[in-house]
Amino acid sequence: MKIGIVGATGEVGRAMIKVLEKFNIPVKELRLFASKNSKGKYLKFKGQEIMVEELTEDTMKEKYDFLLFSAGKNISKHFAPIAAKYGNTIIDNSSAFRMEKDIPLIVPEINGYLVKSYKGIIANPNCSTIQMVLSLHKIHEKLKIKEIYVSTYQAVSGAGHKAIEEFSEQLNGNKINAIFPKQIAYNIIPVIGNILSNNFSEEEYKMINETKKILNDYSIKVYPTTVRVPVIYGHSEAIVVRTKKSSSLNELKELISKSKNVIYTEEIITPLDVEDKDEVFVTRLRQFDTNTFSIWNVADNIRVGAATNAVRILEVMINE
Ligand SMILES: NC(=O)c1ccc[n+]([C@@H]2O[C@H](COP(=O)([O-])OP(=O)(O)OC[C@H]3O[C@@H](n4cnc5c(N)ncnc54)[C@H](OP(=O)(O)O)[C@@H]3O)[C@@H](O)[C@H]2O)c1
Structure with missing residues (x-):
């Protein structure tokens, strides 16, 4: 699977990298995005150093199996719809879309069934x-x-x-x-x-x-x-x-x-x-x-x- 993490250098982004590894998610390609200040930094996933890229509109137009967003509400509001338009499924940690009627707000143990066969933006609730x-x-x-x-x-x-x-x-x-x-x-x-x-x-x-x-x-x-x-x-x-x-x-x-x-x-x-x-x-x-x-x-x-x-x-x- 090809997975992208937006906000990879943040508290949540770094934890996402750890959890993907811990849960043995079959990741073939992991792409890490953050602000231009973090461009060129390296983060470790399964013993491999992965370089952080600057988030741009073009990077969101590629095809991913999943994009995990965790870079704040404004970044999500701008970039998640672009990624969705290009056929991607986005799991968004910010509050940008949580209360939108057509966006599922998911805690998998409770209402995970709502996202079976779903494509587009999914909201992760508040902590x-x-x-x-x-x-x-x-x-x-x-x-x-x-x-x-x-x-x-x-x-x-x-x-x-x-x-x-x-x-x-x-x-x-x-x-x-x-x-x-x-x-x-x-x-x-x-x-x-x-x-x-x-x-x-x-x-x-x-x-x-x-x-x-x-x-x-x-x-x-x-x-x-x-x-x-x-x-x-x-x-x-x-x-x-x-x-x-x-x-x-x-x-x-x-x-x-x-x-x-x-x-x-x-x-x-x-x-x-x-x-x-x-x-x-x-x-x-x-x-x-x-x-x-x-x-x-x-x-x-x-x-x-x-x-x-x-x-x-x-x-x-x-x-x-
Ligand atoms: N912390 C929590 O307990 C928690 C819980 C639930 C949800 N959330 C949500 O998750 C999101 C991230 O929280 P966090 O605690 O991980 O914050 P954080 O530690 O401040 O990290 C923010 C991340 O966003 C990136 N970022 C900032 N501006 C950017 C830009 N212009 N373009 C691309 N990337 C940019 C940062 O990259 P740089 O390192 O390059 O600046 C960093 O990777 C927020 O929406 C927050 O509300 C957080």
């Missing part, structure tokens, strides 16, 4: 939404979720490579503030993305709308507060759920454990425990009453929340 719906979808299937109250604890890597650099500089005492609206070192910031006219943050808006689209249920109410914390990798979420049907603690445990690529554990799990893992970890399950329960979940935002989900979409499509 905090992916790990939440993976933890909850079996519960929704059986017990019908009415309301989700979620507070996130999101790692700085969620804002890209430059955000990690800013965090390290601040830890070293340098007062740099280019990416985050406030200092993140020794601090937390209760806003992710811009604040919209309705006072929600962009990240909260994504969690509300993407959850409904992925679970294909527009009656679910999602009440998020998204928060940046001084952790490099791994998003955590404290989630309270109200279901229409009643259940027992054992049934909830069983439904979470049955979810593919979700690990239920009674151990304490932290972001440091999940780095480079391809599963969501769910713990601290508590039941308040027969229709209300709470969990804590943790996942590697770059893997589960981006690269791994994209490669799993590709896997579903090649294995159909």
Whole structure:
């Protein structure tokens, strides 16, 4: 297969290279694209050094089996339609197309069937939404979720490579503030993305709308507060759920454990425990009453929340 990665030098792009290798995807030719600043750099795939090329319109007019995009919304908006016009299938990590009616928004374990025999642009959901719906979808299937109250604890890597650099500089005492609206070192910031006219943050808006689209249920109410914390990798979420049907603690445990690529554990799990893992970890399950329960979940935002989900979409499509 011929695969291209757009944004290959970024946090997500580099993880995509690792996951393609780990999942043994039969790649014959891998092309790596980034900005002109990265042209001529080398990245390793299966022991081979591959040169990074500058992304241009012409490179997107070639035929690929899959193009994995992860270079931000503006790059996706411009280049993905060109690649699609030339017959390519694009799996896009940005928010550019997620809420478009005709574009599938895919978490393969939940709605991968939607992309069987599909061609064109496919959207990869937002990182905090992916790990939440993976933890909850079996519960929704059986017990019908009415309301989700979620507070996130999101790692700085969620804002890209430059955000990690800013965090390290601040830890070293340098007062740099280019990416985050406030200092993140020794601090937390209760806003992710811009604040919209309705006072929600962009990240909260994504969690509300993407959850409904992925679970294909527009009656679910999602009440998020998204928060940046001084952790490099791994998003955590404290989630309270109200279901229409009643259940027992054992049934909830069983439904979470049955979810593919979700690990239920009674151990304490932290972001440091999940780095480079391809599963969501769910713990601290508590039941308040027969229709209300709470969990804590943790996942590697770059893997589960981006690269791994994209490669799993590709896997579903090649294995159909
Ligand atoms: N980080 C996460 O947890 C996460 C999760 C889900 C989705 N996403 C989404 O994935 C995308 C990438 O995120 P990231 O964290 O990997 O960001 P990042 O570390 O900042 O990397 C950005 C990538 O985009 C490339 N790029 C920037 N401008 C470009 C241009 N004009 N032409 C071609 N390539 C260009 C960069 O190339 P250079 O190195 O040459 O600048 C780099 O490869 C974003 O849309 C983000 O919202 C991220």
